[in-house]
Amino acid sequence: MEGLQSRQVTFLERVRLLPLSILVSVREARMALQALPFVISKDFLRTEFWRRALFSGRTPWRLSKDFYAERAASDIHCFGETPLVTLARIQRRAGICSHHKVLEVGSATGRNCFWLATVIGCRVVGLEHIPGFVSRADRVVSQTGCSERVRFISGDMGDSLPGEPDIIYLYGSNLDDDLIARFARRCCEKGEGVRVITVSYPLTDYLPDSYELIDCFPAIFAWGVTTVYVQKVVRPA
Numbered sequence: 001m002e003g004l005q006s007r008q009v010t011f012l013e014r015v016r017l018l019p020l021s022i023l024v025s026v027r028e029a030r031m032a033l034q035a036l037p038f039v040i041s042k043d044f045l046r047t048e049f050w051r052r053a054l055f056s057g058r059t060p061w062r063l064s065k066d067f068y069a070e071r072a073a074s075d076i077h078c079f080g081e082t083p084l085v086t087l088a089r090i091q092r093r094a095g096i097c098s099h100h101k102v103l104e105v106g107s108a109t110g111r112n113c114f115w116l117a118t119v120i121g122c123r124v125v126g127l128e129h130i131p132g133f134v135s136r137a138d139r140v141v142s143q144t145g146c147s148e149r150v151r152f153i154s155g156d157m158g159d160s161l162p163g164e165p166d167i168i169y170l171y172g173s174n175l176d177d178d179l180i181a182r183f184a185r186r187c188c189e190k191g192e193g194v195r196v197i198t199v200s201y202p203l204t205d206y207l208p209d210s211y212e213l214i215d216c217f218p219a220i221f222a223w224g225v226t227t228v229y230v231q232k233v234v235r236p237a
C-alpha cells in the first residue's frame, strides 16, 4: 500500500460503478418519495430552499470532514442525517407535539429543527459544534423569518445544554462513550420527566439509575436499520 495517495475517481471507474450508483439513487429516491407527505409545507420548503442554496458550494459532508480533519480526529467521515421519514416516525412514536420545546443536539444543517418547527409547530433549539453549520442555519432563519420558533447555538454537548427543553433528540452514532456519558449527565440537569431520544444506544447503559426507558423501536437510516430509544429522566442532577 506504500506510495498510495488520494486521487479522483476516473471516468472508466465511474462507468463501471454506474449500476451500483443507480441502485443507490433508486434507494435514495424511494426514501425521498416516502418522505414526500412530510415535506408538503410551504414554510418547510422555504427553509429547504435556503438551506440547500447555502450548502450548494460546500456540502455538509465536506464541511464536517474538513472540520474533523483539521482537528486530526480519528473518524472524519462521521456525518449523517436522520431521513425525514424516520424523523416523522420518531415524532409520532415519541408524541412530539406543537406545545413541546425540543432541543436537537448535534443539529448539523438544521433540517430536523426546521421540520419540527414548521411542520409540527414546536419551539426548537439546535446545538451544534461545527461553526459553519451554525452560521448557515442562522442565515436560513434570517432569510425565512422563523426566529420565533427556531434558533441555533454553537457549543459542545458535553459542556452544557441550552434552554429548558421537554424533549431532547440526539443522533450521533460515532460518539465516544465518554461524550455520551457527559451528554447523559447534562440531560439530567434539565429536570425530572425530560424525555431524551437517542439512536442506536439507550442512556440507561450509561446512567442506569437516572433514566427510565419508555419506548424503543426500529428505524431506517441511510446505512441500515437501527433502534431508536426514548427514555425519560427519573433522577435529575
Ligand SMILES: C[S@@+](CC[C@H](N)C(=O)[O-])C[C@H]1O[C@@H](n2cnc3c(N)ncnc32)[C@H](O)[C@@H]1O
Residues within 6 Å of the ligand: 064, 078, 079, 080, 081, 082, 083, 104, 105, 106, 107, 108, 109, 112, 127, 128, 129, 130, 133, 155, 156, 157, 158, 171, 172, 173, 179
Ligand atoms: C450524525 S450527525 C446528525 C445530524 C442531525 N442531528 C440529524 O439527525 O440529521 C451528528 C451531528 O452532531 C454534531 N456533533 C458531534 N459532536 C458534537 C458535540 N460534542 N457537540 C455538539 N455537536 C456535536 C456533528 O457536528 C454533527 O453535525
